[in-house]
Amino acid sequence: MTDLLNVSGLSVFYGAKAQAVENVSFTVGPGQVTALLGANGAGKTSIMKAVAGLIPGRGRVHFDGQDISALPARDRVRRGVVYVPEGREIVGDMTVRENLTLGGYHVPGRERKRRTDMVLELFPEIADKADRSAWRLSGGEQQMLAIGRGLMAGPRLLLLDEPSLGLAPMLVRRVFDRLGAIRAETNLAIMLVEQNLAMTMRICDELHFLRGGAIVGHRSAADLQDSAARQEAIDAYLGAASAA
Numbered sequence: 001m002t003d004l005l006n007v008s009g010l011s012v013f014y015g016a017k018a019q020a021v022e023n024v025s026f027t028v029g030p031g032q033v034t035a036l037l038g039a040n041g042a043g044k045t046s047i048m049k050a051v052a053g054l055i056p057g058r059g060r061v062h063f064d065g066q067d068i069s070a071l072p073a074r075d076r077v078r079r080g081v082v083y084v085p086e087g088r089e090i091v092g093d094m095t096v097r098e099n100l101t102l103g104g105y106h107v108p109g110r111e112r113k114r115r116t117d118m119v120l121e122l123f124p125e126i127a128d129k130a131d132r133s134a135w136r137l138s139g140g141e142q143q144m145l146a147i148g149r150g151l152m153a154g155p156r157l158l159l160l161d162e163p164s165l166g167l168a169p170m171l172v173r174r175v176f177d178r179l180g181a182i183r184a185e186t187n188l189a190i191m192l193v194e195q196n197l198a199m200t201m202r203i204c205d206e207l208h209f210l211r212g213g214a215i216v217g218h219r220s221a222a223d224l225q226d227s228a229a230r231q232e233a234i235d236a237y238l239g240a241a242s243a244a
């Protein structure tokens with residue numbers, strides 16, 4: 001098996017009747033960026049959390065050829081499956097540096113120091129503020145910190161839940177450019193959840209379109225290079241709300 005992540009027949013229920021995800025299957029190759037696009041409530045976060053082991057799901061999740069479906073979240077993190085939640089969820093009362101330490105709590109001290117330096121080098125905006133309380137960061141800087149905290153765990157697959165949420169396009173571009181740089185250097189695979197197709201196109205290789213908890217379409221980034229094909233995908237899968 002050459003896939004890094006292989007999700008097959010994944011379903012997620014909240015309670016007995018509320019099905020949020022229905023029989024979803026997809027793969028992520030080593031070093032690949034795969035995007036899940038869909039409107040609010042389509043099931044994007046539920047899929048990511050089920051892959052990370054944070055909520056239960058039916059179906060199978062294989063990582064690096066091994067069935068991790070029954071593993072708790074912390075064991076998936078140790079194998080390199082790391083979820084960066086939407087809405088950032090950093091700890092405001094702690095400093096930037098302490099937040100990073102939290103992301104690498106299970107990593108030996110010397111390695112943790114190396115990774116902290118790597119993250120601060122990658123995001124100079126937060127390096128200047130490393131010893132300040134995290135609540136003093138701007139929205140974009142908080143997003144950089146959240147991603148940095150995810151990188152501290154040493155991910156092989158980073159699950160990024162709407163990193164562009166609430167950010168100005170220029171900041172989103174900056175964050176995505178940094179992700180592109182990490183990817184070029186480390187062969188990190190990324191599963192990206194987004195609502196905005198244009199921004200997602202900057203970084204991803206494969207796109208899955210999600211509606212009502214099910215995958216309704218798939219395109220490669222190469223398929224969507226011309227604007228007519230992009231518009232066709234938006235009309236078919238996302239609707240007017242996501243065209244911006």
Ligand SMILES: Nc1ncnc2c1ncn2[C@@H]1O[C@H](COP(=O)(O)OP(=O)(O)OP(=O)(O)O)[C@@H](O)[C@H]1O
Nearest residue numbers: 014018019020038039040041042043044045046047
């Ligand atoms: N904790 C929960 N309890 C009950 N239902 C939930 C819960 N979390 C999500 N849902 C429902 O599951 C469905 C999918 O939600 P999910 O958060 O996965 O969507 P999403 O695509 O991430 O949406 P958004 O773009 O708004 O973040 C929705 O109908 C939502 O109401």
Ligand SMILES: [Mg+2]
Nearest residue numbers: 044045046086
């Ligand atoms: Mg969500």
